[in-house]
Amino acid sequence: MSALLPTSIVGSLPKPTWLAEPETLWAPWKLEGDALVEGKQDALRIAVHEQRTRGIDIVSDGEQTRQHFVTTFIEHLSGVDFEQRETVRIRDRYDASVPTVVGAVGREKAVFVDDARFLRQQTDQPIKWALPGPMTMIDTLYDRHYKSREKLAWEFATILNQEARDLEAAGVDIIQFDEPAFNVFHDEVQDWGVAALERAAEGLRAETVVHICYGYGIKANTDWKATLGAEWRQYETSFPMLQRSIIDTVSLESHHSHVPMDLIELIRGKKVMLGAIDVANDEVETPEEVADTLRRALRFVDADKLIPSTNCGMAPFNRDLSLAKLSALSAGAEIVREELVVAAV
Numbered sequence: 001m002s003a004l005l006p007t008s009i010v011g012s013l014p015k016p017t018w019l020a021e022p023e024t025l026w027a028p029w030k031l032e033g034d035a036l037v038e039g040k041q042d043a044l045r046i047a048v049h050e051q052r053t054r055g056i057d058i059v060s061d062g063e064q065t066r067q068h069f070v071t072t073f074i075e076h077l078s079g080v081d082f083e084q085r086e087t088v089r090i091r092d093r094y095d096a097s098v099p100t101v102v103g104a105v106g107r108e109k110a111v112f113v114d115d116a117r118f119l120r121q122q123t124d125q126p127i128k129w130a131l132p133g134p135m136t137m138i139d140t141l142y143d144r145h146y147k148s149r150e151k152l153a154w155e156f157a158t159i160l161n162q163e164a165r166d167l168e169a170a171g172v173d174i175i176q177f178d179e180p181a182f183n184v185f186h187d188e189v190q191d192w193g194v195a196a197l198e199r200a201a202e203g204l205r206a207e208t209v210v211h212i213c214y215g216y217g218i219k220a221n222t223d224w225k226a227t228l229g230a231e232w233r234q235y236e237t238s239f240p241m242l243q244r245s246i247i248d249t250v251s252l253e254s255h256h257s258h259v260p261m262d263l264i265e266l267i268r269g270k271k272v273m274l275g276a277i278d279v280a281n282d283e284v285e286t287p288e289e290v291a292d293t294l295r296r297a298l299r300f301v302d303a304d305k306l307i308p309s310t311n312c313g314m315a316p317f318n319r320d321l322s323l324a325k326l327s328a329l330s331a332g333a334e335i336v337r338e339e340l341v342v343a344a345v
């Protein structure tokens with residue numbers, strides 16, 4: 001692995017067209033039964049190969065075995081009825097028909113552990129696995145049982161911790177919790193959001209990441225972003241608390257966003273996974289653009305703590321575009337690595 005500025009993707013990569021509808025979020029599978037199991041594994045092999053070929057150091061599954069970053073996890077839990085659906089407002093932004101919590105939630109068996117073990121067999125590089133965060137999970141459900149967002153989040157945090165420990169035992173080096181809800185529910189983040197996240201990460205030897213973000217380039221998100229003004233300061237609420245938390249790394253978007261770079265000073269001491277690749281724009285960044293984003297970040301984060309990454313998942317792109325963006329990320333990181341080595345001599 002590159003010792004300095006190891007590169008990583010945040011989450012998803014496009015799936016092969018024979019596995020799921022391309023350029024579509026949350027596309028249904030095209031295969032079933034054993035063919036689907038085999039198809040997902042083949043897609044995962046390709047995702048690993050492409051990341052390595054394009055110089056990505058920390059390898060993920062590209063979410064090839066998942067349909068949705070939250071619901072695929074919840075589908076495997078007890079206490080949630082996917083037939084009983086209610087319409088709720090997701091992240092205070094768009095309405096969606098969601099499953100109902102009808103009883104005590106529980107994890108009767110491991111969810112992603114077999115997939116993670118398979119990923120472990122494909123590479124000797126450090127591997128990262130993403131799970132949804134507790135607050136983002138409750139925001140994707142209608143709760144008829146606990147009738148308390150905090151209580152349900154706490155239950156999910158306990159379940160996530162069980163899954164994370166099993167992922168760690170399967171050889172996962174880095175466990176990431178996706179918490180886009182942290183940018184919306186600021187009071188709850190303060191009251192119990194960070195505590196629930198820490199509960200999910202409790203006792204892990206694996207490194208931990210929290211990915212907070214402004215979402216994919218879908219319309220509901222871009223419309224919301226348009227209301228946020230010239231400066232996106234939402235991280236100001238969560239960063240000081242995360243700085244004091246047990247979470248090792250904070251992942252945020254930067255390139256083409258309105259997040260003021262100096263906000264990452266608030267998490268000084270933590271590792272920063274910084275998005276230098278826009279996932280809402282078809283234009284491929286130049287290596288120099290990536291390098292420029294990283295250089296600006298280095299004013300607020302120590303070089304040994306910076307992890308160049310994408311802003312968010314790349315599932316909605318076509319494959320060529322996503323791969324070109326991976327190459328740009330690696331090439332940009334390499335420019336800055338060389339500068340840092342020269343500066344250190």
Ligand SMILES: [Zn+2]
Binds near residue numbers: 212215216
């Ligand atoms: Zn994201």
